[in-house]
Amino acid sequence: MSMHEQIAEMGRKGVVASRELAKLSTKKKNIILDAMASGIEAGAEDIRAANRSDLEKGRAAGLSAAMLDRLELTDSRIEGMVLGIRNVVALQDPVGSEISSWIRPNGLNIRKIRVPIGLIGIIFESRPNVAAEAAALCFKTANALILRGGKEAIDSNRAIVDAMQNAGAEQGLPENSIQLVQTTEREAVRELVQLSEYMDLIIPRGGEGLIKAVTELAHVPVIKHYKGVCHSYIDSSADLDMALEIAVNAKCQRPGVCNAMETLLVHADVAEEFLPKLKERLDAEGVELRGDAGTQTILPGIAAATEDDWYEEYLDMVLAIRVVADVEEAVAHINKYGSHHSDAIVAEDENVQKCFLREVDSATVYLNASTRFTDGGEFGLGAEIGISTDKLHARGPMGLEELTTYKYLVEGQGQIRE
Amino acid sequence: MSMHEQIAEMGRKGVVASRELAKLSTKKKNIILDAMASGIEAGAEDIRAANRSDLEKGRAAGLSAAMLDRLELTDSRIEGMVLGIRNVVALQDPVGSEISSWIRPNGLNIRKIRVPIGLIGIIFESRPNVAAEAAALCFKTANALILRGGKEAIDSNRAIVDAMQNAGAEQGLPENSIQLVQTTEREAVRELVQLSEYMDLIIPRGGEGLIKAVTELAHVPVIKHYKGVCHSYIDSSADLDMALEIAVNAKCQRPGVCNAMETLLVHADVAEEFLPKLKERLDAEGVELRGDAGTQTILPGIAAATEDDWYEEYLDMVLAIRVVADVEEAVAHINKYGSHHSDAIVAEDENVQKCFLREVDSATVYLNASTRFTDGGEFGLGAEIGISTDKLHARGPMGLEELTTYKYLVEGQGQIRE
Numbered sequence: 026m027s028m029h030e031q032i033a034e035m036g037r038k039g040v041v042a043s044r045e046l047a048k049l050s051t052k053k054k055n056i057i058l059d060a061m062a063s064g065i066e067a068g069a070e071d072i073r074a075a076n077r078s079d080l081e082k083g084r085a086a087g088l089s090a091a092m093l094d095r096l097e098l099t100d101s102r103i104e105g106m107v108l109g110i111r112n113v114v115a116l117q118d119p120v121g122s123e124i125s126s127w128i129r130p131n132g133l134n135i136r137k138i139r140v141p142i143g144l145i146g147i148i149f150e151s152r153p154n155v156a157a158e159a160a161a162l163c164f165k166t167a168n169a170l171i172l173r174g175g176k177e178a179i180d181s182n183r184a185i186v187d188a189m190q191n192a193g194a195e196q197g198l199p200e201n202s203i204q205l206v207q208t209t210e211r212e213a214v215r216e217l218v219q220l221s222e223y224m225d226l227i228i229p230r231g232g233e234g235l236i237k238a239v240t241e242l243a244h245v246p247v248i249k250h251y252k253g254v255c256h257s258y259i260d261s262s263a264d265l266d267m268a269l270e271i272a273v274n275a276k277c278q279r280p281g282v283c284n285a286m287e288t289l290l291v292h293a294d295v296a297e298e299f300l301p302k303l304k305e306r307l308d309a310e311g312v313e314l315r316g317d318a319g320t321q322t323i324l325p326g327i328a329a330a331t332e333d334d335w336y337e338e339y340l341d342m343v344l345a346i347r348v349v350a351d352v353e354e355a356v357a358h359i360n361k362y363g364s365h366h367s368d369a370i371v372a373e374d375e376n377v378q379k380c381f382l383r384e385v386d387s388a389t390v391y392l393n394a395s396t397r398f399t400d401g402g403e404f405g406l407g408a409e410i411g412i413s414t415d416k417l418h419a420r421g422p423m424g425l426e427e428l429t430t431y432k433y434l435v436e437g438q439g440q441i442r443e
Numbered sequence: 444m445s446m447h448e449q450i451a452e453m454g455r456k457g458v459v460a461s462r463e464l465a466k467l468s469t470k471k472k473n474i475i476l477d478a479m480a481s482g483i484e485a486g487a488e489d490i491r492a493a494n495r496s497d498l499e500k501g502r503a504a505g506l507s508a509a510m511l512d513r514l515e516l517t518d519s520r521i522e523g524m525v526l527g528i529r530n531v532v533a534l535q536d537p538v539g540s541e542i543s544s545w546i547r548p549n550g551l552n553i554r555k556i557r558v559p560i561g562l563i564g565i566i567f568e569s570r571p572n573v574a575a576e577a578a579a580l581c582f583k584t585a586n587a588l589i590l591r592g593g594k595e596a597i598d599s600n601r602a603i604v605d606a607m608q609n610a611g612a613e614q615g616l617p618e619n620s621i622q623l624v625q626t627t628e629r630e631a632v633r634e635l636v637q638l639s640e641y642m643d644l645i646i647p648r649g650g651e652g653l654i655k656a657v658t659e660l661a662h663v664p665v666i667k668h669y670k671g672v673c674h675s676y677i678d679s680s681a682d683l684d685m686a687l688e689i690a691v692n693a694k695c696q697r698p699g700v701c702n703a704m705e706t707l708l709v710h711a712d713v714a715e716e717f718l719p720k721l722k723e724r725l726d727a728e729g730v731e732l733r734g735d736a737g738t739q740t741i742l743p744g745i746a747a748a749t750e751d752d753w754y755e756e757y758l759d760m761v762l763a764i765r766v767v768a769d770v771e772e773a774v775a776h777i778n779k780y781g782s783h784h785s786d787a788i789v790a791e792d793e794n795v796q797k798c799f800l801r802e803v804d805s806a807t808v809y810l811n812a813s814t815r816f817t818d819g820g821e822f823g824l825g826a827e828i829g830i831s832t833d834k835l836h837a838r839g840p841m842g843l844e845e846l847t848t849y850k851y852l853v854e855g856q857g858q859i860r861e
Contacts, residue, residue, distance in 0.1 A: 044778065047802065129823055133812060142834055143804070221658065225834050240639065240662050246835045247664075267857040274859035360462065382852050384465065386561070394551060394855030403860070404851075405547055416560055416643050416848040417664045417836040430834040433822075434800050437812030439685040441692035442821070 028208070032216035035171055036223030038201040039144040043169035045199035047141055051118040054165060057196045061164075062110040064192020065157060068184065069103050075184035076153070083177050095151045096178055106157040106185070109408070113161040116407040119426045120167050134436045139429040141167040143225040146217050148173045148239060150231035153181035159230075160189055160203045162410050166428040169202055171224070173217055176209035183207070218243035230411055248419055250411035252338040253283030253366035255396045258355040258381065260372035261294035267393060268371040269302055274395040275369065277310045281340045283412060284367050284399040288335060288345040290355045296348045297323055312342045319348030335362040352377045356384045363387060366414050367396040388414060388421035446626070450634035453589055454641030456619040457562040461587035463617035465559055469536040472583060475614045479582075480528035482610020483575060486602065487521050493602035494571070501595050513569045514596055524575040524603070527826070531579040534825040537844045538585050552854045557847040559585040561643040564635050565828075566591045566657060568649035571599035577648075578607055578621045580828050584846040587620055589642070591635055594627035601625070636661035648829055666837055668829035670756040671701030671784035673814045676773040676799065678790035679712035685811060686789040687720055692813040693787065695728045699758045701830060702785050702817040706753060706763040708773045714766045715741055730760045737766030753780040770795045774802045781805060784832050785814040806832065806839035 026034070049057075065072070076098040083093055119139045126136040145168045149155045156172055163170040174182040186205040190198065206213050218227050221244040228248050229239040236249050257275050259268045275286035291299055300323045304314065314320075315330040324346075334345045335358070349355045352370070359368050369391035370381040382390050389399045399422060401409025406424030413419040419427035444452070467475075483490070494516040501511055537557045544554040563586045567573045574590055581588040592600040604623040608616065624631050636645050639662040646666050647657040654667050675693050677686045693704035709717055718741045722732065732738075733748040742764075752763045753776070767773045770788070777786050787809035788799040800808050807817045817840060819827025824842030831837040837845035 044802070044804075047804075127823065129821070133816060135822060140804075244658050246833065248835075264857070270857060270859055278860050384462070386462075386465075386558075387850065389851040389853055392852070392854040394853060394858040395860055397860035398551060398853060398858070403547070404553060405545065415664065417666075420848055421851050430838055432805065433807040433839050434810070435807055435812060435816060436810040439682070439688065440812040440816070441688055442696050442813055442815035 028210065028212050029216055031208070032206070032213060032220060033223070035204050035206070036144065036220045039169040039171055039204060040223050042199045042201040043141065043143045043167075046164070046167040046169055046202055049167060049197075051120070053197060054118065054167065055114045057193045057198045058110055058114045058161060058165065060192045060196040061161065061189040061198075062107045062114075064188040065103065065107050065110065065185065067192070068188035072098060072103060072181065072184040072188060075180040078180045079178055086177070088177060092151060092177070096153065096181070098153060098181060102154055106154050109158050110161040113165050113408060116165065116425055118165060119429050124431055131440055132438060133440055136434045136436075137431050138434055139426070140432050142428060142430050144169045144171065144223055145428070146171045146173065146220075146224050146227045146245070148214060148217070148227065148229045148231070148235065150175045150235060151178055153178045153185060155230060156182050156185045156205075157189065158408075159410060160186070162408060162425060162428060164193075164198075164202060166425055168428060171204045171206065171217065173206040173214060179209055214239070215242050218245055218247070221245050228411065246418075248413050248423070249415050251366075251414035252364050253285070253412075253414075254288065254336065254338050254362065254364040255284060255286050255366055256288045256290055256355075256359050256363055256368045257286050257396065258290040258349070258352070258359070258368070258370045259292060259295065259299055260352060260370060260374065260377050261292040262374035262377055263295065263371040264373060265295060265299055265302070268299065269306060271369065271371055271393070271395050272303055273306050273310070275397055276307065276312060276344050277342070278395070278397055280342050283338070284396050285340070286344070286369075286396055287337065287339055288347065288362070290347050290349050290358060293319065293348050293350055296320070300324055300346065307344065310342065312344050315343065315345045317347040320346040323348075338364070352380050356381060360384075360386050364414055366412065367391065367399040369394060369396050388412070446628065446630050447634055449626070450624070450631060450638060451641070453622050453624070454562065454638045457587040457589055457622060458641050460617045460619040461559065461561045461585075464582070464585040464587055464620055467585060467615075469538070471615060472536065472585065473532045475611045475616045476528055476532045476579060476583060478610045478614040479579065479607040479616075480525045480532075482606040483521065483525050483528065483603065485610070486606035490516060490521060490599065490602040490606060493598040496598045497596055504595070506595060510569060510595070514571065514599070516571060516599060520572055524572050527576050528579040531583050531826060534583065534843055536583060537847050542849055549858050550856060551858055554852045554854075555849050556852055557844070558850050560846060560848050562587045562589065562641055563846070564589045564591065564638075564642050564645045564663070566632060566635070566645065566647045566649070566653065568593045568653060569596055571596045571603060573648060574600050574603045574623075575607065576826075577828060578604070580826060580843060580846060582611075582616075582620060584843050586846060589622045589624065589635065591624040591632060597627055632657070633660050636663055636665070639663050646829065664836075666831050666841070667833050669784075669832035670782050671703070671830075671832075672705050672754065672756050672780065672782040673702060673784055674706045674708055674773075674777050674781055674786045675704050675814065676708040676767075676770070676777070676786070676788045677710060677713065677717055678770060678788060678792065678795050679710040680792035680795055681713065681789040682791060683713060683717050683720070686717065687724060689787065689789055689811070689813050690721055691724050691728070693815055694725065694730060694762050695760070696813075696815055698760050701756070702814050703758070704762070704787075704814055705755065705757055706765065706780070708765050708767050708776060710770075710773075711737065711766050711768055714738070718742055718764070725762065728760065730762050733761065733763045735765040738764040741766075756782070770798050774799060778802075778804050782832055784830065785809065785817040787812060787814050806830070
């Protein structure tokens with residue numbers, strides 16, 4: 026079979042599975058999820074063996090220590106997968122719930138009901154535990170799934186998917202509910218994202234290169250989980266003690282994640298008071314600062330921020346700082362350079378607050394809080410498949426509801442159109 | 444300027460306009476909409492003159508009578524545009540409305556609020572009144588719009604957009620809120636749909652060829668308004684008198700639209716009773732029938748339906764008929780051959796009803812009613828920009844709400860992440 030035929034065959038099988046999945050009750054799905062978790066537990070030795078094989082090949086291929094670390098499935102990571110799946114059992118099932126309903130003057134009863142999306146493709150890099158997490162969330166929402174992982178994790182991914190699919194099957198999981206693309210050739214990605222006859226959605230989880238390639242090749246709808254160039258704007262009306270705590274938290278609490286702050290904007294009227302205090306705290310944390318001319322005047326000796334810095338997602342202990350004239354300039358900066366992910370204002374003035382909340386075009390806009398709260402767990406969604414930086418279908422943290430679509434059920438008593 | 448630069452420049456201007464649009468109040472938007480309607484009224488002579496020029500060129504180019512008819516802007520069609528815009532004034536503005544809100548244990552107040560999508564591109568064919576309708580709906584939801592119409596309607600489209608933009612500007616419509624691609628070269632479509640830096644959504648409105656081309660070229664999210672291969676399934680438990688009225692209505696009341704029935708499925712147990720009665724009624728309407736072997740046995744003399752017929756959107760007085768063994772076979776047929784648009788069951792048996800409503804994977808599924816009700820007006824949405832056959836973001840009739848997205852506003856009192 027050609028690559029095209031192989032992937033198309035997976036698509037066909039996935040659609041068949043999706044029809045069967047849509048018939049399962051919540052109770053049945055939870056029994057199967059529990060079996061999947063037990064399957065990972067029981068198969069831990071096989072998974073570890075497969076992972077050791079990946080690690081060995083990775084070392085031979087010269088993967089970096091960071092890559093090898095992300096690839097490694099330690100005991101606690103395997104336990105984390107098991108707990109993650111069991112956590113999904115406890116979450117409310119959105120499938121079948123009514124979004125709204127109304128009765129038309131002609132008596133037609135219209136109900137808008139949540140249903141599974143159908144067949145979802147997830148393309149991800151290196152961390153094999155993503156496979157288990159994504160599979161549990163897609164299954165709970167009765168979506169069939171085709172996974173395509175990184176070449177370096179192929180044995181680990183196969184072991185995880187086999188453990189889940191086989192243990193699930195014993196409790197009635199439809200065949201091919203969770204499929205893994207077995208070939209590691211790059212061409213498979215193109216085939217997968219162009220499978221518009223069968224595939225309903227592609228979610229790429231990985232770096233900028235992967236997301237850009239998928240977006241440009243895809244004929245299937247894509248929801249991007251893109252980078253987070255997040256800002257905090259400190260207004261002249263801010264409680265500066267609060268601002269200091271928020272800024273330090275947003276930058277330092279976990280700098281390597283997408284909701285960490287990358288650029289701080291500060292109103293000119295408070296910059297002289299605020300920035301030296303901030304520098305003292307960030308120096309203690311080991312954060313490198315890069316500033317515009319206004320910032321450099323107040324904090325002599327720090328490096329100049331270039332135009333590129335404003336677009337940069339450092340994911341590191343680095344912070345760009347700019348002094349702005351007012352909230353409008355802050356908003357314009359964020360809308361131009363940001364990634365529409367998470368942006369915060371610290372301010373007490375209500376007009377300034379309103380302006381910022383209304384005009385910043387981002388998935389999550391914060392008032393007097395750290396950007397670090399953009400997360401399915403912190404939002405109370407229970408779990409997330411990622412954080413969408415797109416505007417259609419899902420924006421911000423994507424939980425179970427965002428893995429569903431809807432259909433209209435229209436019930437009549439013989440109504441015809443005049 | 445190269446074509447790429449021209450279109451990118453429109454994109455940049457559209458984003459600037461979208462930021463200004465997002466600041467307008469509902470009241471202000473309604474004043475501007477009213478001015479736009481008056482602008483079309485006042486500019487009717489110019490619009491007619493431009494349309495005459497298009498018609499003349501169309502005749503010279505040998506356009507078909509049907510094409511010329513769709514292109515023509517008669518007095519009543521211009522009046523229709525004016526009324527259409529005034530109708531949008533009266534509709535509820537979804538922008539700013541709260542979808543949901545909750546307070547987290549740490550005190551963060553999370554609100555999910557409807558906001559404009561941003562910059563929308565609509566690519567449409569021949570009927571120039573689409574321009575006015577689309578512009579009114581996008582403006583009411585504070586979206587900036589780039590229109591790309593058919594070559595044959597360029598003068599008409601330009602006159603309509605100029606009338607709306609100019610009359611709106613006098614009441615404060617931001618510059619470039621409604622832009623029209625001025626070049627008729629096909630290359631412009633590619634540039635438009637790949638403008639991912641600026642464009643948030645592309646809606647193609649036209650035939651299968653246009654939609655397929657846009658989907659394959661696009662890097663920007665696309666919502667497809669694809670064909671309607673709609674079914675009615677007559678179960679053995681159906682009230683056959685009701686079934687007859689529904690079937691005749693779904694096929695004949697307006698056969699040229701996407702929610703008209705194209706295929707009828709009938710349970711074997713009632714086929715012998717039902718089909719001859721149906722044939723009598725459809726013969727009287729002049730409908731051509733094509734049947735499977737079972738149907739041909741009952742209705743000798745009708746043509747055989749080929750495999751292609753099951754996939755066909757006739758948009759004409761033609762109906763394909765198939766006898767099925769049960770509701771499961773009907774569902775399987777619909778999910779395989781249908782376009783996931785609108786499908787109906789006529790049945791009294793509750794288990795059969797439930798099975799059909801749950802398992803048919805279509806935007807709108809009807810019980811005991813004609814498929815012809817899939818329409819923004821009939822649904823009570825007030826107006827529609829089209830009927831989505833996609834599953835993401837919008838499914839079925841797309842009204843004003845579906846022209847918005849959402850953002851999360853998270854208000855705290857200094858919360859930081861532990």
